[in-house]
Amino acid sequence: MGDQKIHRILMVSDFFYPNFGGVENHIYYLSQCLLKLGHKVVVMTHAYGNRSGVRYMTGGLKVYYVPWRPFFMQNTLPTIYGTLPIIRTILIREKITIVHGHQAFSTLCHEALMHARTMGYKVVFTDHSLYGFSDVGSIHMNKVLQFTLADVSQAICVSHTSKENTVLRSGLPPEKVFVIPNAVDTAMFKPAMERPSRDEIIIVVISRLVYRKGADLLVEVIPEVCSLHPNVRFVIGGDGPKRVRLEEMREKHSLQDRVEMLGAVPHAQVRSVLVSGHIFLNSSLTEAFCIAILEAASCGLLTVSTRVGGVPEVLPDDMVVLAEPDPDDMVQAIQKAITMLPKLIHKSCTLE
Amino acid sequence: MDISRSGNSSPTYPKWRKVAYGGMQPGYDDNHTDESFLEGMVMNANVVKRDMLKVMQDSVSISQYLCIVALVGLVWAYTLRSTLDENSLLLLDVSLLGSGFLILLFTEEMRSLNLLHYVLNISLFTTGLYVLAPIYQTLTRSISSDTIWAVSVSLLLLHLFLHDYSGSTVRAAAALKNPTLTSCISLNASVVASVFIASRLPSRLYVFAIMLFCLQVFLFAPLVTNCIKKYSFRLHLFFSLTLMAVTLGFVYQLHQLIFVLLLTLLVFVTVVCPYWLIRIQEYKFEINGPWDEAKLCFDITD
Numbered sequence: 001m002g003d004q005k006i007h008r009i010l011m012v013s014d015f016f017y018p019n020f021g022g023v024e025n026h027i028y029y030l031s032q033c034l035l036k037l038g039h040k041v042v043v044m045t046h047a048y049g050n051r052s053g054v055r056y057m058t059g060g061l062k063v064y065y066v067p068w069r070p071f072f073m074q075n076t077l078p079t080i081y082g083t084l085p086i087i088r089t090i091l092i093r094e095k096i097t098i099v100h101g102h103q104a105f106s107t108l109c110h111e112a113l114m115h116a117r118t119m120g121y122k123v124v125f126t127d128h129s130l131y132g133f134s135d136v137g138s139i140h141m142n143k144v145l146q147f148t149l150a151d152v153s154q155a156i157c158v159s160h161t162s163k164e165n166t167v168l169r170s171g172l173p174p175e176k177v178f179v180i181p182n183a184v185d186t187a188m189f190k191p192a193m194e195r196p197s198r199d200e201i202i203i204v205v206i207s208r209l210v211y212r213k214g215a216d217l218l219v220e221v222i223p224e225v226c227s228l229h230p231n232v233r234f235v236i237g238g239d240g241p242k243r244v245r246l247e248e249m250r251e252k253h254s255l256q257d258r259v260e261m262l263g264a265v266p267h268a269q270v271r272s273v274l275v276s277g278h279i280f281l282n283s284s285l286t287e288a289f290c291i292a293i294l295e296a297a298s299c300g301l302l303t304v305s306t307r308v309g310g311v312p313e314v315l316p317d318d319m320v321v322l323a324e325p326d327p328d329d330m331v332q333a334i335q336k337a338i339t340m341l342p343k344l345i346h347k348s349c350t351l352e
Numbered sequence: 353m354d355i356s357r358s359g360n361s362s363p364t365y366p367k368w369r370k371v372a373y374g375g376m377q378p379g380y381d382d383n384h385t386d387e388s389f390l391e392g393m394v395m396n397a398n399v400v401k402r403d404m405l406k407v408m409q410d411s412v413s414i415s416q417y418l419c420i421v422a423l424v425g426l427v428w429a430y431t432l433r434s435t436l437d438e439n440s441l442l443l444l445d446v447s448l449l450g451s452g453f454l455i456l457l458f459t460e461e462m463r464s465l466n467l468l469h470y471v472l473n474i475s476l477f478t479t480g481l482y483v484l485a486p487i488y489q490t491l492t493r494s495i496s497s498d499t500i501w502a503v504s505v506s507l508l509l510l511h512l513f514l515h516d517y518s519g520s521t522v523r524a525a526a527a528l529k530n531p532t533l534t535s536c537i538s539l540n541a542s543v544v545a546s547v548f549i550a551s552r553l554p555s556r557l558y559v560f561a562i563m564l565f566c567l568q569v570f571l572f573a574p575l576v577t578n579c580i581k582k583y584s585f586r587l588h589l590f591f592s593l594t595l596m597a598v599t600l601g602f603v604y605q606l607h608q609l610i611f612v613l614l615l616t617l618l619v620f621v622t623v624v625c626p627y628w629l630i631r632i633q634e635y636k637f638e639i640n641g642p643w644d645e646a647k648l649c650f651d652i653t654d
Contacts, residue, residue, distance in 0.1 A: 130643040130644075130645075131643070132643070132644055132645060133638070133639045134638065158372075159372050160370045160371075160372065161392075161641075161642050161643050162643070164389065164390050164392070164393070164641065164642075164643065165641070165643040167390075168390070168393070168639060168641075174383070174385040174389060175383050175385060176383070177383060178381075178382040178383045179372065179382055179383070180382055181372035181373070212645065214646075216648055216650075216652050217648065220650065285645050285646040285647075285648070286643075286644075286645040286646065288643075289372070306646065308642075308645075308646050309642065309643055310372065313370060313371045313372040313373070314372055314373060315373060316371075316373055316374075325646035325648070326649050327650065
């Protein structure tokens, strides 16, 4: 790295391992990359269960689990000044030069940004999700965001749609907002050495089974596709409150042998589930970026996704079939994807 | 991820595209703001242009309910002064019950089948109330009348504030939607207020009569007025205006200050508020865009 300045970066978010999700992954991988470039990285999050205090992770990544208990959706109680002493101590002890906050609804992130800015540090904020403007929760969030981002040095969004959303919500000048899409570790997500057989087409779904991820769309789409294509099988990975509905659907249409429910899939095993399939189906109702379809594409799957949020920006047109979040349109998209499959597999064969 | 980059090797930079793949687009920084920025934003897409007359007509149902509650208050006042005796109160109950039934029968035909069921339910309900009347009568003996009045008035205000003016908490058996929490709280507040008022009355029969009256009005008046409204809007307007006139007449006889207050309230609700609503419409600012959460176009039955 030689002449380039070495930074000492503090990542702050309520969301970090052992909690699991896109933000947590992002912070971890970003920190690893920064460490590889020779920078010093420290992560600050709240305590998870009895995991409290300082821990070290791969590559000397230092993690502070601040002993504040979460009170709502893994968020710490907003106190404005309650976290000032510990944030100040960490900033000074680790000789931090840049503070990087993640996720708009993390209270810890907002407080850290505010205190760091007051102490004269440069702060960067990354927004990972999209918000509306109409419901009470969003209005409140947007006001908080306007307040803390008023003096932020730079902001990062994960897609152009997310940038538009953030600019509108926070009132930041668009020049201050950078679009840096999420990345996927292609060494971890590589296609299978042997292509899955073409006797039956396997459609993989890996997502939390909640309303926002469109689990209700799956309930409508799966029986329809199964009745149209007798050689299609579904593999559903993930857990959540909507799992019961999916299982009900499976019983009702007697699809037990055609729809496999795996339950929660650990991130380390996602690849092995992905490579067993031909098509990846994403049914989210809102998505700032959607790393899942990127992981699927990286594993060599053709992707069918709803056209929501930043999803249309993620993959080139020949790698994804987009559909409106409507069961009929999604069934058509899946059919189109099935007709596209042989060509795609033929192409990959010629590449090899 | 390098597939799309190979095409961009020409020295003149290609046009910026709104895509996140392919790495940095040559010639454009990460914070590049294209002229297509916020192209997908739609403002005030769902705003309904409101018409003064329509809003005024809609506000009539609120005034109507205010009048119904005012009439209940009147009956309370007259009963507590013993101007209204038990027998006339019972007569009032029976006539209200009868007229309410007739209105329901005329406006919704399919109910006639369940008539026996309804009669059975009502007789059970009345018997229960009659048995409980002695308990109600002595319920608040140790509390002063002022406190009871104050609590009842505040409960009624709460009732009016949370009342579901667009529907009715008590619904037909085949109603699709469950009543909301606020409308349930509102209904309960009104019932508690009636129990408090009833507990100040001298005799058991009085308590029974007034409780029956209050429950009839608070439980079923919204249902009946809703049926009238659904049946014919003109009838609804006529009914409401008559009700308002009658209420104002009675209140005038009771107390002139309350009359002035009620009149002001009714004018405020039917004239000032609609005008106000239409005036503040111009400040309406609604933003929609590609970032909005998609709405499902089918019903989810959990």
